Amino acid sequence: MNGQYASLLIALPLISAFFVPLIKELGRKAVMGYLVMITALQTAIAGWVANEVYSTGKPIIVIAGGWKPPVGINLYIGHFAALFVLIIAVISFFMAIFSFRAVNVEPVDKYAMLFLLLMLGATGMIATGDIFNLFVFMEITAISAYALTAYNKTGEAAEASMKYIVLGGIGSSFFLIGVALIYGATGTLNMAHLAQLAGAIDPTVAQVGLALIIFGLAVEAELFPLNAWAPDAYQAAPHPITVMFSAFVVKAGLYAIGRLLYLFQGAEGWSGLLRLLVILATLTVIVAELSALRQKDAKRMIAYSSIGQVGMIAFALALGTQAGVSAGVFHMVNHAIVKALLFLTVGYVGVALGGTAIENFQGLGKRMPLTALTITIGSLATVGIPLFNIFWSKIRILLAGVEAGYSWSVALILGASVVEAVYYFRLVHTMWFVEGGGRIRENFAIGVIAIFLAALIIVIGVYPNDVWTIVQKAGQDLFNVANYIKNVPLMGVGA
C-alpha cells in the first residue's frame, strides 16, 4: 500500500468527527459505540503505519496536496511518530471504551467529536513536519482540551478550563511570535528546511525566536512554573480525558520541544536554552512531587505525579545527548502506559464510588480487588521499582543525566522520588491495609483494559529488550537531525 495513505491518520478522525452530528439522534450508546469503532479503526491504521515504518526502517513522508516540501506541508512519520501515533490510537481506543461507563454528562455527541479531535490534534502534532502546521495542530489539541476540561460543566471544570485557556493563550501567542521571527529570518516554515538553515540565522533572532518557541511549547508540556493549569485541568476533566491528557497530549508537547530543540541545534544560544530547560525540568519534578505529597484527592495526587514524570522526560530530552533522548522516549512510552492505567483505574473508582477522594480508597483491596491490584501495580511502577517498566527508563534517564554532567539535578530528582515513593506508599497502604466498605462488582471491559495495561507494565518491566530497541530507534529519529533532513525530500527553492 502507498505510504501516502498514512494521511488517513489525519483524515479518519476528522471525517469521523464531522460525521457525528448525523448520528447523534441514535442516542448515547450509538455515539459511544461509534467512538469505539472509529478509534479501533484508527488503531488499525496506526498499526499498519507503525509496521510499515519499522519493517522498512524508513520514515513515511506524507506530502499534503502533492506539494514537495518546503513548498507544501509534509508529515514526517518516522520511528518516533509511528510509535506514538500507535500509542495515541490505542489509548484512545481504550478510553473510548471507558467513556461508555465514565461519561454520562450530556451532550455526548459533542463529547465524541471533541474526543476524536483531541486525538487528531495530538496525532498531527507528532506527525507534522512544518512548524506552523505544528502550531495549528497544537491549537486543535489545546482548544479541544479546553472544551473537554470544562465538559462536566461544574464550576471547578469551568475554572480549570479558564486557567488552561489563559495560560495556553499566552503561550501560543508567544510561540507564534517565535515562529514569526524564525520565519522572518529564514523564509521557510518546513522543519527540515529550517534545520538546514538553522546555523545561518542571525544570532539574536535565533536566540529570541527559539526561546519563544520553546516557551510556548513548555506551557503545553507542563514545565514548571508554566504548568499551573495542569493539576486543575487533570482533576476537573472527565476521567477518560485525563488519561488522554497524561498519556499523549502532554507527550505531544514534549515531543515538539524535543524535536524543535534538536532541529535548531545549529542555532545560536542553543546550549544555554538546554541548560535552562534542565533547570525548569528539575524544578518541575521537585515541585510536582512535593505538591502531590499531601493531596486529599487521589486524582489530583496522580496528576501531580504525572507532572513530575513529565518533568523527568523533559529533563531527559534537554540533556542534549543521544542517551538522554532515547531514555526520554522510553520514559514517554512507559509513562503513557502507567499513567493511562492509573488514571483509568482511579477514574473508575471515582465513577463507582462517586469521587476520587483518598477516603474512597480505604479497603479498596477488598472492595474492588482487581482495580486495587492494578492501581498498586501502577503505583509501584511509577515509583520505579525493578520488574516494572518505568524502572528501566528512569535509570536510563538518571544515568544519562549524570553522564551529561547534571549530577546535582539527578540528586534532586532522586530526592523528589523519595517523596513520590512516600505518597504512593500511602495510597497502597490505604487500599490494602485499611478497612473499607463492602464489595463492589467491577466492570468487565474496564477490568480487561486495566489488566492489559498492568500486564504491559510487567512485561516491559521483565523483558524490556524489544521495547528498548524500538524506543532507541524513535530516539534516534528525534536526535539525529542529519538523518531527518536527509529523509525529507526537500526541493530547491530560490537561490
Added chain:
Amino acid sequence: MVSLLKRSLAIISILVIGYWLAQGLAGVPFGEDKMLVGHYYLQHVKEQTGAVNAVTAVVVNYRGLDTLGEVTVLFIASTGVAALLWRKKRERTAKVGGSPVLTVGTKFLVPFVMLFGAYIFIHGHLTPGGGFPGGATIATAFLLLYMAFTIYEIPHKAFEKVEGLAGMGYVLVGLIGLAIGGYFLFDWIWQDWQWGVDNIGRLFSGGFIPIIYTIIGIKVGTELSGIVDNMLKEEVRE
C-alpha cells in the same frame, strides 16, 4: 499599595520583555524582502494552482493542511461552546424586542448579506475573499436575525448536520485527491484534469479552490451562527 506595586512590576516586566522582543525583531528588518518559499509561490502560483490570489493558493493549495486544521479549530470551538452551554432546555435571553426599523431593515439586509457572503467565497481565488470571511459574512446575516427578533432561532439540527457534512466534504475532497492523484488534498481538478487552465483570472479556474471555499464558507457560516445561537441563550429551569 499592592496594586501599585503590581502595576509597576508589570510595567517593568513588559518593558524588559518588550526590549528583548525588539532586539530579536531588529534582526528581521521591516520592509525587507525575506522571502524564500514565498518567491516560489509568487512565481508559480498561477500555473500551479490557477489562482490569481497567491494568498488563497497558499491557504487552500500549498498549505491546505493548515486550512483543514483551521476549519477543524472552528469546528471545535462551535462544538465546545455547544457542549459547555448545553442545558436540557434553553431559550433566548432577550428581554426587549427589536424596533420595526431593525426588524424590517434586517429582512432587507439578510438576503443581500448572504449573497455577498457567497460572492466572497466564490471569488476567493480572485479577490481577497475566501471561505472564512465569506462564512463570517453569512453568519452576520444570522446574527442580524438574532438581533432583530427576540424569538428567532436557527434550525439547529439542520445546521449541525450541514456543518458536519461540509466538514466531511472537505476531507472527502482531500481523499479524492489521495485516490486520484496519490496525495491527500491533491488538487486533481487543476493538476490532473486541468480544468480552467485557459481561464486564469476568470471565475472557472483555480482548481478545487472554489469548491473548498464554498465548503468552508458554508461550514464557517453555520458554525459561527451556531456559536451565536449558543451564546444568546440561557437555561430554563422547570
Added chain:
Amino acid sequence: MNVLSAIGETLVLIGAFFYVLSALGLIRMPDVYNRMQTATKSATLGSLGVLTGVGLWAVGDGLSWAWLTKSIVIALFLLLTNPIAAHALIRAAYKSGIPLWEGSVVDKYREHIEAKEKASEGGGEE
C-alpha cells in the same frame, strides 16, 4: 483628467469634508442624542460622497466600471444601515437610561412608556 474624474474628485472632497464635520459633531454636541443627530447624517452623506466619488474618479481614470458599481453597492449599503444603526443606538441609549440633555424641551416617549406600563399593570389586575 476628464470630467468624470473631476466630478468624482469633487464628490470625494465634499465627502471628506462631511466626514470631518461628522467627527466634529461627535465632539462638540452636548449629549449622546445630539451627537448622534449630527454625526450620523454627515457621516452618511460623507460616505455617499466619497464612495460615488471614488467610483466616478476611477472610471474617469480608465479603471473598470466595476469600481463604480461596487462603490454604489457599498454606498447603498451604508445608506440603508447607518440610519438603522443610529436608530438602534439612540433607542439603546434611551432604554439604558441615559437622560436627555438638561436643555431638552419635551419627552413624549417617556409619557408613552409610562402610559403603557400603567395600562399593562391595570390589565394584570383585571
Added chain:
Amino acid sequence: MNELLIIIFAPLLGGVLAWALNVRGIRELLGVAGAAVPLAYLVKLYSELDASGQLSHSIDFAGFTFSFSLTHLTWVFAMIAGVVGLASTIAMVSTSRDGYEWLFALMSLTGAYGVFLSFDLLGFFIFWELMTVGSFMMVLKYSRSAGLKYFVLSVVGAFAMFLAIAKIYALSGSFAFPDVANAVYYAMGRGDLALVFGLFLVAFGVKAGMFPLHVWAPDAYSETNQSYTAMFSGVLSKTGVYGFILIYMLIGYRLMVEFGAFRSAPKFGYIIAFLGGLTIIVGGLLAALQEDIRKLFAYSSISQIGYILVAFGVGTSLSIEAGIYHAISHALFKGLFFLIVATIIYRTGKTTFADMGGLAEKMPFTFAMAFVAILSLAGIPPMAGFVSKWLIFEAVISQNLPILGGMVFFGSAIGFVYLIRFTYAVWFGQRPTDLDDTKDAPLPLAVAMAILAIPNIVFGIAPGLVVKELNKIFGGEIVTSPTLWELNLGFGRYNGLLILVWLIVGLLIAAVIYFLGAPVRKVPVTDTYQSGNPVTMEYNLTIRRNFFLPLKEALAFWLRISFDKLYRDIGAWVEDFAEVMRNYVYNGNVQSYAWYLALILLILAMWGV
C-alpha cells in the same frame, strides 16, 4: 539455563508460583523448594568453584550487560543466604498464613542472591531494589509506620547508591566491577571519589543498620513475620555488609591513595569502623532497655552488625576475614534467635517479658536452641560467635586501635546484660498461669532452628572449616588453621575441641552440684521481696518489668538524642514545607499563574540579551 541464574531466580519463581496457586500445602512446598534449590546448587557448584576459582555468566538485557560471578567470597555470602534462607522458609511453614508472604519473602531472597552474585553495579542495584521491595512488603503487611520508616530510609539508601553508580558509570561507561575499579582508580577526581564513598556509606549503612541509619531496623525486624525476620536480619543485613566489602573492591585502593591512613587503618576505613563501634554501643544499650523480645533482638542484631563494620573498617586482611566470619556467625545465631522468638510467639502469642517466664520447662527443645544461641551471641566458646568475636578483637588490638577495642569490648559486656535478662525472664522463674499448656516448637520451626543451631556449634568447635574457605578469598593464609579445631594468629591461638572438652567437664561438675544441692521450691508469683517496699507497677524492677529502668534513667540525657525523632522531624518539616509551598505556588489564582509565565519570559529576556 545457567546455574547462577537458577540460584538467583529459583526463590522468586517459587514465590510467584506459591502466590499464584495459593493452595495450602503446595504453597509451602513450592516456597521451601524455592529456597532449597539455590542451596543445593551452591553446594553442587562448590567443587567446580574450587577448581576454577570463579564461575561467571553474563547476559545482555534491556540494552545493558549483566554479569554474574560466583567467587569464593560470593559463595560464602550466598551460602549464608542459602542456609539461613532455607531455615527461615521452613519456619515460615508454621508461621505464615498466605501466599502474599511467600511471594515477598522469596522475592527478597532472590534479591539477596542477586546482590551477592552480581558482578556489575547495575545488576547489584536492581537486585538490591528487588530485595528491598520484598522485605518492605513483608513489613508493610504488619505495620504502616514501621513499613514507612523502612521504606523511606531504604529508598534514600538506594537512591544514594544509584547516584554513586551513575557517577561511576558516567566515568567508566560500564557497570562491570573490573571496569569500574579500573576507571575509579585511574580517572576519578578527589571530590567525586569522596562523594561516591559517602553515598555508598549511606546506601550500605542503611541496609546493614549502621548508626545513625539504623532507626528503621528495630521496628521493621519486629513488625513482620518473625520467621521471616530470621532471613531479614540474617541475610538481608548481610547485603549491606557485603556492600562494605564492595567499597574496598571497587574504590578502596583509590580511597587509600587519595586520603591515606590514620594510624594503621585507612582513613576512610576508620570512618566505617568508628560508626561500627557506635553502632555496637547504641544497639547494645537500646537492646538492654527493651521490654519486647522482638525489639531486644532487633537492637541486638544492630549491635552485632557493628562488630562486622568495625572489623571491615580496620581494613587489614585479618580484620576483614574476621568480619566475614562474624557475618556468618551473626547470620547463624541471630537467625536462630529470631526463629526462637517466632516459636515463642507462635506458641504463646506473647512478646513482652512481662508476660513470660518459666518456659524452659514447657519448651525444652526450643530452650536448648536458645541455649546455643545465647552462648554464641554472648561469645562463649565453643560457639561460632566466640570465634568470630575473638578474631575481631584480635584484629583490632593488633592494629593498636584502643578506642575501637574498647567499643568492641563494651559491646560484649552489654551483650551479657541483655542476654541474662532474656535467659531468665523467658525461660526461668515464675510462669504466668496462662502459659501453662504451652507446647514445644512445631516440626517446621524445630527443623529450621536445628538447621541454624548445628553450624553454630560446628563452626565454633571446628573453625578451621570456615577459615579454610575464608582464606581462599584472600588467596593466602590469613588465619592459620593447623587442624580443623585450631586457629593460629601468631599472637593468639584458639582450639575449639579443647574448649569443648573442658566445657563438657565443667557442665558435668555443675550437674553433680545441682542434683546434690538443695531441692527447688516453688513459690507463687506474688511472693517477691524488694527492699521492704511494696512493689508498684510503675517502678516494678523485677526482671520481667523495667529491669534496666535505672540504666534508662542514667542514660536519659543521651536517649533524648534520637535520630529516629530527627528523621521524623525532617519528614514532618518536608511535609509542612511541601504543603505551604504548593498552597503558595498553586494558589488557584490564574493571574498569579500568568505572572509565572511573565517571570519565565523575563528570565529568558535576561538570559538572552
Added chain:
Amino acid sequence: MIGVNVYLALIAIATLLSMYRMFRGPTTPDRLVAVDIMTTITTGLMVLFALYYKRIIFLDVALVYAILAFGGVIAFARYLEGGL
C-alpha cells in the same frame, strides 16, 4: 486636482477625532456612537485606499468591513437595551 493623499489625510483626521470621543465617553452609548461613526469613516478610508493603490480588490474588503461593523454595532446596541 488635489490628489488622493490629501483626502486620505483628511479622512484620517476625522477617524482620529471620532476616536477621541470613543476614548472619552463618558457613557457607553457615547463610545458606541463614536465607534459607529468611526467604522463608517473607515469604510470610506478603505475605498480611498483602493483608489490610491488602484486595486479594486480592496472594495470587497471595505464592504465586508462595513457589514461586520454594522453587525457589531447593532449587537452592542441590542446588548445595551437587553435585546440579546
Added chain:
Amino acid sequence: MNVPDISIYYFGAIALVLIGLYAALVKKNLLKILIGLSIMETGVNLLLISIGYVSGKSAPILSEGVGPTQAVDPIPQALVLTAIVIGVATTAMALSAVVLIYEKYRTLNVEEIRRLRG
C-alpha cells in the same frame, strides 16, 4: 545598552502584545484578562503581517498589473488568516467558560475564582 532599531509597525505589534500581557497580569476581571489575550493575538497577527511586508510592493493578488515581483510575501498573510480563526475559536471557548464560571461563582474576579488550588 543599544536601543534596537525597529519600525513603527513592529513597535505597534509588540506594544499590542505587551498591553495584552499587562492586562492579563494586572486586571482582576476575567473578561478584561480575556480581552488582554485577544489584544495579544492581534499584536501577534500584526507582527506576522509586518514581517511579510516588502517595501513598495502590493498585495499578492496577481491581477491588475501586479506581477510576481511586485507582490509582498503571501505566506504570512495566509498564516494570519489561520491565526485569526484560531484566535476567534479560543475566544469563543473562553467566553463559554466564562459564562459557566459566572453561573456557578457569580463573580468574574479572578481572586475569587479559585476553588481548585494547592
Added chain:
Amino acid sequence: MEEASKVSRYLYTAIVLFLIWLFLTASLDPQELAIGAVMSIVVAAFSYELFTTRGLGNLHPRRVAYAIAYIPYFLWAMIMANLDVAYRVLHPKRPINPGIVECKTVLETGAGKLALANSITLTPGTITLDIDGDKYFIHWIDVKDSSVEGASQNITRPFEKFLKVIFG
C-alpha cells in the same frame, strides 16, 4: 395587506439579488452570470419569505417611477440636513433646542415604516427613536412644535407622499 404568491415573492427576490450580483461583479462574463444566477436562486430560496411580502408587485411601474422621483427629493433633504448640521456644529453657540416628539404615520407596511424612519433619521435635525404601531417617537434637535399633529406635519408628512405610493 395582501400577500403575493410564493412564486411571485421568490422571483422578485431572485431578481433583486441577481441585480445586486451584477453590481458586485460588474461583469458580463458568462461564468459570472451563470454563478450569479445560481447564487441568486439559492439565496433567494432561503430568504424570500423575509425579503418581501408583495413580490413582483413591487415592480409596478407607478411604484418604480415614484421611487425614482423620491431619490432626488430625498438627496436634497439630506443635503439640507447636513447643511443644517454644519450650521449647528460650527456655530460657536451650538444653537440647539432638543426634545422627543411623537408623530403619527399613515404608512402601513414595514418597508414603508423603515423607509420613513431612515428618511427621518437622515434629514434635518431628527432621529427616529422608536416606532410603536403608527406612532413615531423622534428626537428632534430643534423642537418647533411638540404636539403630535404639528410634529407630524413638520417631520413625517413630506416623505409620506412618496412612500405611501412606493410601499403602501
